[in-house]
Amino acid sequence: MPTDRSERTPTRRHVLGATAVVACGAALTGCAAGASTPGGVPPGVKGQVVAQAADIPVGGGKVISQWKIVITQPTAGVFKAFNATCPHRGCSVGQVADGIIRCPCHGSEFAADSGKCVKGPAESPLVEFALKVDNGGIVMV
Ligand code: FES
Secondary structure (H helix, E strand, C coil): CCCCHHHCCCCHHHHHHHHHHHHHHHHCCCHHHCCCCEECCCCCCCCCEEEEHHHCCCCCEEEEHHHCEEEEEEECCEEEEEECECCCCCCECCCEECCEEECCCCCCEEECCCCCEEECCCCCCCCEECEEEECCEEEEC
8 A cells, every 4th residue: 555645645736737727728718709798896896986987088098906997988988897907817907098908917908998808918808897977977887
């Protein structure tokens, strides 16, 4: 009977390695999936005014760090909200300009009108949240 524990019991390294393989395999299909569809907002933000519409530039956007949301205005009067957490490794996305949301960590880019991943290494879109504009305020719904 073997007494070497390493032959019978998976080590932390074995478990973490297997998890990484699954995550990478799942990620291989991500970017091709296209734009995200509106989903549920983070807890506590529903009904909150997260920004003023007048503060969101046309073609640009603004990261609301407090709520980990990025608000964009791809065309005049059209506002979008996305989860600001990059699907690659979890950094907060940063600059929004020229219709593109950029992640500063590894250079992924996402379309400001749909959240679609347009440049890797991220392989999936930003999750979109539903919003409404009420009295000039961007309200998460
Ligand atoms: S965490 Fe955003 S590109 Fe890597």
